[in-house]
Amino acid sequence: MSSLTTVEALRRSESYSHAVLSWVVPGGYPNSVGAPFRSDSAASTVVIGPLADESKPPNGSEVCVTFSHIRPQRGVGYDERRYMNLWGTAERDGENIRLTATRATGWDEAEVPFFEYAERNVPQARSYLASLGANVRLSRFWTFFLATRLPFLTATIAPVALGGAVAARDGAFHWGWFLLTLVGACAVHLGLNIANDVFDDANGADEANVTPTMFSGGSRVIQYGLVSRAAMIRASVAFYAVAAIIGLVLAATRTWDLLWVGIAGVVLSLVYSAPPFRLVHRGLGEPVTALGFGPVMAVGTYLAVARTWSWEPVLASIPVAILVALILYVNQVPDRVGDAAVGKRTLIVRWPKGRVIATYTALATIAFAVVVLNALTDVTPIWTLIAVLPAPLVLKVRRGLRAHYDQPYALMSYMQDNIVLHLATGTLLVVGYVVANLVG
Amino acid sequence: MSGVLPPEVEKLFDVALVGELTVVSSAGRPIAYPLIPLYDGRYLYLTSAALFSKKLRHIKANPKVCFSLTDPVAIPVEPFARATVQGDAEILEDDPHSGWEELLPLWRKKEPIIDSFVKKRFGIPLFFERSIIRIDPKRALYWPDGRVDVAPQVFELSALRAGGAGVGR
Numbered sequence A: 001m002s003s004l005t006t007v008e009a010l011r012r013s014e015s016y017s018h019a020v021l022s023w024v025v026p027g028g029y030p031n032s033v034g035a036p037f038r039s040d041s042a043a044s045t046v047v048i049g050p051l052a053d054e055s056k057p058p059n060g061s062e063v064c065v066t067f068s069h070i071r072p073q074r075g076v077g078y079d080e081r082r083y084m085n086l087w088g089t090a091e092r093d094g095e096n097i098r099l100t101a102t103r104a105t106g107w108d109e110a111e112v113p114f115f116e117y118a119e120r121n122v123p124q125a126r127s128y129l130a131s132l133g134a135n136v137r138l139s140r141f142w143t144f145f146l147a148t149r150l151p152f153l154t155a156t157i158a159p160v161a162l163g164g165a166v167a168a169r170d171g172a173f174h175w176g177w178f179l180l181t182l183v184g185a186c187a188v189h190l191g192l193n194i195a196n197d198v199f200d201d202a203n204g205a206d207e208a209n210v211t212p213t214m215f216s217g218g219s220r221v222i223q224y225g226l227v228s229r230a231a232m233i234r235a236s237v238a239f240y241a242v243a244a245i246i247g248l249v250l251a252a253t254r255t256w257d258l259l260w261v262g263i264a265g266v267v268l269s270l271v272y273s274a275p276p277f278r279l280v281h282r283g284l285g286e287p288v289t290a291l292g293f294g295p296v297m298a299v300g301t302y303l304a305v306a307r308t309w310s311w312e313p314v315l316a317s318i319p320v321a322i323l324v325a326l327i328l329y330v331n332q333v334p335d336r337v338g339d340a341a342v343g344k345r346t347l348i349v350r351w352p353k354g355r356v357i358a359t360y361t362a363l364a365t366i367a368f369a370v371v372v373l374n375a376l377t378d379v380t381p382i383w384t385l386i387a388v389l390p391a392p393l394v395l396k397v398r399r400g401l402r403a404h405y406d407q408p409y410a411l412m413s414y415m416q417d418n419i420v421l422h423l424a425t426g427t428l429l430v431v432g433y434v435v436a437n438l439v440g
Numbered sequence B: 001m002s003g004v005l006p007p008e009v010e011k012l013f014d015v016a017l018v019g020e021l022t023v024v025s026s027a028g029r030p031i032a033y034p035l036i037p038l039y040d041g042r043y044l045y046l047t048s049a050a051l052f053s054k055k056l057r058h059i060k061a062n063p064k065v066c067f068s069l070t071d072p073v074a075i076p077v078e079p080f081a082r083a084t085v086q087g088d089a090e091i092l093e094d095d096p097h098s099g100w101e102e103l104l105p106l107w108r109k110k111e112p113i114i115d116s117f118v119k120k121r122f123g124i125p126l127f128f129e130r131s132i133i134r135i136d137p138k139r140a141l142y143w144p145d146g147r148v149d150v151a152p153q154v155f156e157l158s159a160l161r162a163g164g165a166g167v168g169r
Helices: A006-013 A114-120 A122-132 A140-148 A150-169 A175-202 A229-253 A257-273 A285-306 A312-316 A318-331 A336-341 A353-376 A382-388 A392-404 A408-439 B007-015 B054-061 B099-110 B114-119 B157-161
Strands: A002-004 A019-024 A030-035 A037-040 A045-048 A062-072 A078-093 A096-108 B019-024 B030-035 B044-049 B064-069 B081-092 B130-144 B153-156
Touching: A002 A006, A006 A037, A006 A045, A006 A078, A006 A096, A019 A045, A019 B019, A019 B030, A019 B064, A030 B019, A030 B030, A030 B064, A030 B081, A030 B130, A062 A096, A062 B019, A062 B030, A078 B030, A114 A122, A114 A408, A122 B054, A140 A150, A140 A175, A140 A229, A150 A175, A150 A285, A150 A312, A150 A318, A150 A408, A175 A229, A175 A257, A175 A285, A229 A257, A257 A285, A285 A312, A285 A318, A312 A318, A312 A353, A318 A353, A318 A408, A353 A382, A353 A392, A353 A408, A382 A408, A392 A408, B007 B081, B007 B130, B019 B054, B030 B044, B030 B054, B044 B099, B054 B081, B054 B130, B064 B130, B099 B114, B099 B130, B130 B157, B153 B157
Parallel strands: none
Antiparallel strands: A002 A096, A019 A030, A019 A062, A037 A045, A045 A096, A062 A078, A078 A096, B019 B030, B019 B064, B044 B130, B064 B081, B081 B130, B130 B153
């Protein structure tokens, strides 16, 4: 509930069908009665009635007037949710009660979506549960799922698969080395996701963000009390350790060149959000993401599988590199208020809406131009042209950004489309390689 | 259902999808909250997420509450009527994680989609850490046809339970 001016509350009351008048009766119980009303916002008064004498509070008693529009959709929940409480002193006025409002609070989901309303109350929930000696719980699976942000592994799978596909095209594919590389790359990614949450918790960015979505605002497991920051640090270190061991095994058994690629990947993942670098705070999160989840992953996989260097995985991965950076870019749109509050000056924080959307369109166009250019210049097989098929999603995401830039929850489906854009393009690039291998 | 509430009031609670819980703050001020009422013939039940726990603190300080049914849209019954039940509330929260799930059969009757929400509790976990507000009804007021310009019928429920006649019946 947010505070409202009484004038504003009474102005809004005109959109409600009835009022609920509550007061405390002798004996200490509250009593409530629903009744017709008319309000005068200029005079800060609301008149409720007609009421029988038995349903009226005594003169001078403090009353609460509630206007509720929690509209049930029978069987399937509620919508158009809004309600207000006004307080004041009751004055009997013939068959009515007149109230001069002195205080008002309210919630309207059209202004504060339910998820934001809930997020703003997280400290209240944690304090209440602590007073009970209880804590929020989820199953181990869902806790792991949330803490690691597991679905975002698609950002790793796409470039790794592409690196493997290029190696297969060169006749050097090996499932064992490929899968081991994939596991190592996923471990870096999960370690990075968790580390990013730890840093955003430490610098207050996640706490300042009251509009997290499925795709933005971090995992929230620390803010909700599901996992402690210390446990998150241990988990992140564990994932990096797994990645380091796999990287060393691959380097020792395949090629020592992998060591430099692995180090580059780990360094990029750390300088992204770790102090003192915190490149994401400096508007450099996108290029770091593009490098790490594009050429570094693809080249690393190619080296691990084919044991030799090639420019092809670098060039072939440019489209997925750009598109993965655009996932981060778009997902930062709903985070921008919280990010700005803690000095996390991402490009989205720095730029106006028009420039953000124009840059999105330009970079996505470049990504698909590279797909075409690579195919037409024989850098990649001609079959990889099928990777342009998801391109229309760019227009959809752009429309979503234009329409819902300031509405995080309405933007969610477009954020999802943007993730699909990356995954579908990466998958079709791999399919293009597979088809090329099959047809020769 | 034939329970502690008068049949005409029970009929409203059996179908009501939203009503208003009014609690009394430590300053003696009434505060109302829209909630889904559940009724098992003996008690009225409401639940509150830890996210919205202020009402629970108020009730712990002063358990005297009332619950009103006032909105024709939220009470799909013909002919429409209004009712308010006053009673003593108790907070049940030994297990906020799953204790409230005992109310799911009653909840499901009014909001079948609740099962799919519970399955997705990972999306908003603190919303599903909930306390039960159990209200022992003491008095019911009933306004036939929803007309509050005429005196309500008043039922003293402890007298009814003891076999006596309700006042105003």
